[in-house]
Amino acid sequence: MVDVVVVGAGPVGLWLAAELRLGGASVTVLEARRERDPHSKALTIHPRVLEILDCRGSADPFLAEGLRIPSGHFAALPDRLDFSVLETPYPFTLALLQARTEELFEARALELGAVVRRGCQVAGLTDDGVELTDGSVVTGRFVVGCDGARSTIRTAAGIAFPGTDTSTWGWLGDVVLDAPPANGIASFAGLDGGLMIVPLPGGVHRLVGGDPQTDQPQWPGELTLDELRATVRRIAGTDFGMRDPIWLSRFGNASRQAATYRAGNVLLAGDAAHRHFPAGGVGMNVGIQDAHNLGWKLAAVVTGRADDALLDTYHAERHPIGAELLDHTGAQTSLFNAYTSDLQAMRAVLSNLIATVPDLSRELAERLSGLSVTYATGKRVPNHTLPSGETLFDSLRTGRHVPTEAGLVRPDGHLA
Template sequence: MGDVVIVGAGPTGLWLAGELRLGGATVTVLEARAERDPNSKALTIHPRTIEILDTRGVVEPFLAEGVRIPDGHFGGLPDRMDFAALDTPYPYTLALPQARTEELLEARARQLGATIRRGCRVTGLAGHGVVLESGEVVAARYVAGCDGVRSTVRAAAGIAFPGTGATTWGWLGDVVLDAPPEGGVATIAGPRGGLMVVPLGAGVSRLVGADPSTARPQWPGELTLDELRATVRRIAGTDFGMRDPIWLSRFGNATRQAATYRRGRVLLAGDAAHQHFPTGGVGMNVGIQDAHNLGWKLAAVLTGRAGDALLDTYHEERHPVGAALLAHTRAQTALMTAYTPEGQALRALLSGLITTAPDMSRQLAERLSGLDVTYPTGRRVGNLSFPDGTTLFQRLRGGRHVETEVGLVRPDGHLAHPPGGGARIAGQPAE
């Protein structure tokens, strides 16, 4: 019997696999798809996630390949938050297709010794492990559901997923543009709707937005190129010469959160634990941060360095983060879909405050970037420098606690007081 079966080989599951192997646990990742999805739902890697990559020594390819964007938007407002005010070595987001992010994370997980099996659809839970569509039982001491908003693991474990259904729909199109906007990038918003244009490389651009025509709970149907072209023309006055669609998709603002992130030997992370409108590009980042919190704890329990009670702190720390995520994505959705004259006035007012109220802009940027997360047991610690020339992020690369002048720092970069709210990890330095 293995230590952990992870269901889902997206960014959350792959990062969790690497963290578990770093901590000494055995891991099998099961993915229903036979091949990696070439269409990238996520493009944005936020500053806190870049820090996490640095604490494990794998940040360089992301920095080399990602496009650095020194600011960010809140709810599609035209005035953007300046990330230079953030207390981080990485005051920017990276634009990198999710498919490439997954490729890099999978390479890390495999290098650390994780087993990854594709074409394995999980249909339910067994007494110890999971059952595949083929009838095979993959046994493990713990099961981690990283299998998205329609999580089979969550449903099989009987974990409720309360929230609200969709009331409005956004759209996305990866297309070729014969007449792209100047610089390839555009943000346009008004009473007819809002859209953003972002180049993806190889002559392809992403158009993403929302408009009043689909502000209703009913599913509008599959998006077509003709519909996308007509919608973009209404909003922008041009369709930018779009043709040759690679991927057309819709997404709703259904907002839900798992009632618990842990039920016995079943744990949830990423989209299996929280669903929301993809405003600000935060979903993948919060999923990776879930996995970063869970990985060292579960590995410590499995290898006998901590008691089972440490796993309860995963829900205690990350569930409030998920609740805050849902609150601020709902707020952003309200701003993005404020098509009435009153809504447009509100957008203009708040947008102006981003440039004239620096404290407000900084707080919004900290929330969006993930740098504001604080746990009851301790706050995030920045990249401290040591007399020998090393930094905290470098010292965290072994996945163990690090003693510093400010206190004991957990493997996930937060202060321990002590770790696990009282659960001491065997072999860790004393505070």
């Protein structure tokens, strides 16, 4: 029997596995897919997650490969949030394919001694672990569901997932553009819909947006290249010479949150705990921060360094963050789907405020980036040099508490 069975080998499950191993827990990760999904839902890594990577000595390959963008967007408004004013060594967002993030996370988890088993479809829970669809059982003292919005673990544990159903649809296309925007990045918004364009590795661009024709609760059907081309022409006046689609997809704005992040020896993290419209590119980041909060606590409990009650602080600290995530992405979705003249006027007013009120821009940037997260024990502690000559982030690489002049800093970088 292992200490922890993690279900799901996405970014959240793999980072959690690495954190558990760093804390001395044995862990097995179960993943239904035999091969890593080549389609990358997430692209954006925000400043707080870059700090987390630095605190574990894992930031360098991300910084070397990712595209640094010194700003972020709120609801794709024309005026962007200036990340350069943020108090962090990483005042930018980093664009990197989710598949590569998973690859790097998995390498770290394996290096630390985690076991990753692919092709393992979980059927449900047992008294001492999880049952696979082939009838076998993987035993573990704790089970963590990192298995997405349709989480089998959440359902098997009987954890409610209240919220709202889809009322509008967004679309996504990873395509080749023969005539891309001048700097590779562009956004458009108007009565015909909204569109954002960002470059991906390998000469591919991602087009993501929404339009009035898909502003409905009914499933519009599978997205085709012809439909995407016609929609982009209506919004931007050109299709940018799109061809050779690699991935076409739709996504809805259903918004749900698990009623509890812990039910006995079962816990949830990432999309299994919160589902939302992918506005602002924050979903994966919040999930990684879930894992970062849970990992050291669960490792401390299973190794006997802490009482079981420590796990209750996981829900107490992260559930409010998930609720705020749903509020913010819901607000952005409403602004993004501004298909009337009045709503376009509201977008213009808010965009102007971002451009002319620095405090507003900074507040939104801190929330979007994850730097504003505060628990009852305190905010995250910025990187600084300790009396020993080491930086705080360097000292946190052991995954243990660090004494500082400001007070004891937890393994996740928050004051204890």
